[in-house]
Amino acid sequence: xxxxxxxxxxxxxxxxxxxxxxxxxxxxxxxxxxxxxxxxxxxxxxxxxxxxxxxxxxxxxxxxxxxxxxxxxxxxxxxxxxxxxxxxxxxxxxxxxxxxxxxxxxxxxxxxxxxxxxxxxxxxxxxxxxxxxxxxxxxxxxxxxxxxxxxxxxxxxxxxxxxxxxxxxxxxxxxxxxxxxxxxxxxxxxxxxxxxxxxxxxxxxxxxxxxxxxxxxxxxxxxxxxxxxxxxxxxxxxxxxxxxxxxxxxxxxxxxxxxxxxxxxxxxxxxxxxxxxxxxxxxxxxxxxxxxxxxxxxxxxxxxxxxxxxxxxxxxxxxxxxxxxxxxxxxxxxxxxxxxxxxxxxxxxxxxxxxxxxxxxxxxxxxxxxxxxxxxxxxxxxxxxxxxxxxxxxxxxxxxxxxxxxxxxxxxxxxxxxxxxxxxxxxxxxxxxxxx
Ligand code: GLC
Numbered sequence: 001x002x003x004x005x006x007x008x009x010x011x012x013x014x015x016x017x018x019x020x021x022x023x024x025x026x027x028x029x030x031x032x033x034x035x036x037x038x039x040x041x042x043x044x045x046x047x048x049x050x051x052x053x054x055x056x057x058x059x060x061x062x063x064x065x066x067x068x069x070x071x072x073x074x075x076x077x078x079x080x081x082x083x084x085x086x087x088x089x090x091x092x093x094x095x096x097x098x099x100x101x102x103x104x105x106x107x108x109x110x111x112x113x114x115x116x117x118x119x120x121x122x123x124x125x126x127x128x129x130x131x132x133x134x135x136x137x138x139x140x141x142x143x144x145x146x147x148x149x150x151x152x153x154x155x156x157x158x159x160x161x162x163x164x165x166x167x168x169x170x171x172x173x174x175x176x177x178x179x180x181x182x183x184x185x186x187x188x189x190x191x192x193x194x195x196x197x198x199x200x201x202x203x204x205x206x207x208x209x210x211x212x213x214x215x216x217x218x219x220x221x222x223x224x225x226x227x228x229x230x231x232x233x234x235x236x237x238x239x240x241x242x243x244x245x246x247x248x249x250x251x252x253x254x255x256x257x258x259x260x261x262x263x264x265x266x267x268x269x270x271x272x273x274x275x276x277x278x279x280x281x282x283x284x285x286x287x288x289x290x291x292x293x294x295x296x297x298x299x300x301x302x303x304x305x306x307x308x309x310x311x312x313x314x315x316x317x318x319x320x321x322x323x324x325x326x327x328x329x330x331x332x333x334x335x336x337x338x339x340x341x342x343x344x345x346x347x348x349x350x351x352x353x354x355x356x357x358x359x360x361x362x363x364x365x366x367x368x369x370x371x372x373x374x375x376x377x378x379x380x381x382x383x384x385x386x387x388x389x390x391x392x393x394x395x396x397x398x399x400x401x402x403x404x405x406x407x408x409x410x411x412x413x414x415x416x417x418x419x420x421x422x423x424x425x426x427x428x429x430x431x432x433x434x435x436x
Pocket of ligand 1: 020022024073096097098099102159160182184257411412413414415
């Protein structure tokens with residue numbers, strides 16, 4: 001049985017999330033793509049794109065990801081390319097995307113009160129939210145509206161997700177891992193511009209227990225109105241400061257995202273992360289972050305190197321809690337953060353959540369989690385636990401994941417880990433798992 005205490009704890013939690021949501025157009029790699037890309041293959045073989053401007057770039061991105069077996073995310077040079085693909089290629093599925101969107105829906109499914117700030121909020125986007133998610137809207141005082149009522153933007157943000165399983169083939173490339181290639185669109189909107197709710201931030205801060213912030217990696221270096229990323233990151237910094245000043249009791253977690261834009265990564269690490277209580281990422285992001293901070297990228301097959309790099313990132317940014325989620329294990333580093341027992345319980349719960357999501361594709365209720373009891377923790381994860389036993393410096397908690405070999409989908413698994421871990425940390429620190 002999954003803990004009753006946690007089940008009722010979730011219902012007492014109140015969260016604020018921002019910023020990134022989008023419509024994920026999901027395509028599973030299959031023969032159909034060979035036909036679609038038949039004229040692009042020869043060109044794509046020699047490309048190493050950093051930006052996706054045409055079909056050959058797109059194919060090159062997918063093939064490169066399949067070859068390496070490591071998930072990645074690049075951007076469209078023009079967001080409208082994403083719209084055109086809907087007509088030309090068609091998606092297997094359209095669903096909620098963006099870390100803030102995925103995490104909000106999960107928390108709302110477990111019964112928590114969720115307030116989300118996101119831009120652009122189109123009608124199509126709004127329809128992807130689960131019941132219980134509310135959007136702050138300006139009015140006579142703070143109004144919290146169901147997303148459909150608050151949706152005013154005409155621009156839609158559509159990201160493309162090309163998913164594949166280990167062993168899948170596309171032309172002469174065989175996937176060496178089960179993951180996805182994402183192409184994100186950057187419509188002409190400043191996702192971090194929270195001006196319209198600025199005056200209500202203190203009120204929001206008063207009514208929440210924690211905040212999870214993600215999507216800083218969506219920033220562009222320059223905007224159509226002549227402003228640069230600097231201005232918007234500053235604005236993002238202000239949001240955290242106001243919230244923390246109004247309600248010092250809240251905890252804030254940042255979810256790292258994948259971008260290859262160095263200035264943006266550095267800006268996030270320098271300006272945003274030091275203000276947070278917790279930072280969460282996956283292995284690919286850890287490699288990028290360590291490179292940006294001037295450390296050597298860890299060999300992901302060597303757990304001690306991974307640990308050392310995490311320690312360096314934690315020391316350099318000063319963040320009290322650094323979390324890593326990988327397919328086979330989760331690792332939390334703590335420095336003046338919460339009690340170890342809390343951190344461990346949170347990771348144990350997170351693996352039930354993520355394995356349920358991997359099996360079912362979508363979690364519809366707390367009861368769904370029962371299915372995770374059938375999955376055994378990963379032996380590869382246990383090997384990492386063992387390898388780290390030699391480490392004596394620093395406080396860390398490691399838990400093997402309940403790895404599901406053939407997940408329904410891989411997008412959003414990391415978000416499920418991060419948000420459920422952090423939510424449980426908050427439930428336990430606030431005693432919400434006990435009778436009120
Ligand atoms: C990133 C992508 C988004 C995807 C999400 C999953 O935010 O931009 O498309 O849904 O990651 O974690």
